[in-house]
Amino acid sequence: MNQPRFFNPSAVTAPFRVLWGALRDLFDEFLLLTLANILWAAMSVPLFSIAYVAMVSNAALPAAAAALVGVIPAAPAFAGLYVLSKRIMEGRASKLSDFFAGMRAYAVPAWRLYGVWMAGLVLILWNLAFYAGVPGILGGVLIGFFLYLFMLWSALIIYAFPLMVLMERPSLKQIARNALVMIVSRPVYTLVTMLLMGFILILSSVVLVVPFLLFAVALLALWSTRATQFLIDEAQAQKEAAAAEAAPPAEERGRRGQVRPK
Template sequence: MFKVLWRSLKDLFDEMLLLIMVNVIWCVMCLPLLALAIVAVIQGDTFFATLIAFLAVLPLGPANGGLYTIAQRVIEGRTSKIADFFAGVKATAKLGWKIYGLWMFVLVTLLFNMSFYASLSNTVGAFLLVLFLYLTAIWFAVLIYIGPLMIVQTDKSIKLIARNAALMTFGRPLFTLVTLILMTLIVGVSVGFTLVLLPALIMFSFLAVWSFRATTKLIEDADERRRLAEEKAATAVGGPRYSSDKGRGGQIKPRE
């Protein structure tokens, strides 16, 4: 997992200018509504916060598609330009709205439940509050993988993307947990120390590259485990060797 972080940092420095420009564009598209929703939550205006959160999906879905398109090109070592970001925005707009709209809906539901159970002063309320805190953490962990999977999967069905993201999250829990904690620390330090230039200039691009590296790592690990298992089975029965073709429907199997 730390190797993935190190390679992501190398990608960041190799393509610093491009990632800064893409990051600024993403911030202009997404941050105003997201920031407004956070302010509404702080002020206790739940209805307005919910409304703005769903409106934020309109720029967030396509913008994330563009951001992860650039992230893919960067980790593959391909030459990229700003036009590739907007090509990604256009190509993934509808899928991005569906995926991040669903993600936002579940997040809002989890937060509503947390708010409700936090108001209960009994053991059941405390238990359910902890449960929904745990589920919310898992839901943010899923966010690491859904953007990259939206780009790399040949089958773009939401069901398959969700399945593969869940397999990665639960199939490699330690890897996912440490990655989520490190990402949270970076975001927290950036915001906590009011280093506004860091998130404005590079942070979101870096997180996208890191997420793509993490997703690619798990896919490669899954392919290697499957290759070894099929070679072992083929050797035992004298059958054909492992084929590197992907599974039916583009399914990714992080754990056999």
């Protein structure tokens, strides 16, 4: 009997193999990715820092406004990082000009994608803060529901940006659908990847800070690009295997081309 996909041990080990591949990419192109990460930080960190300070100060509206405005410089910077990550993953020679080329080529789709995602994140966090003050079972149920949405929304961004650069000019609907299919079809793989990424993000941005500004975001971009490509390759391999199994067996023919009876 085949083992269920949900309990497949490779779903747990695969994220670590993907992470190792991303770390190799980071070390191979450390200087280039550090420069790209610094450029991303210069464009993204100021407004997001304002949003964070406003959020911990319980100033919900200024926090939301700063986060949404922060999408304007951050989204193209993210696009540049993911285009660079795709090139490095494919083993292509890369330079800093590829980062700027990616910013220009994907600025509009990146604004749409990251803008929608950030708006959804702000809405989810606002609901979590609101229902945290609701007593009783209803408050607990609603908090649980929005925590689940937060986890799902966080998982979507792992695949969404890579899909934007890996697919041929996909629409926002196609990106969302494919990212959701990846999450649902490989939940353990996605959960392990998300937990590992969350640990590294918290460690680099809150505890150490310097790695976040220098190379941590570039590592996450490389990692999510490889994680997405891994699932794409796996789905393609399964499709080819299913097509091979469904193909009719070759007929045996005689010397003059007659089909031999079975």
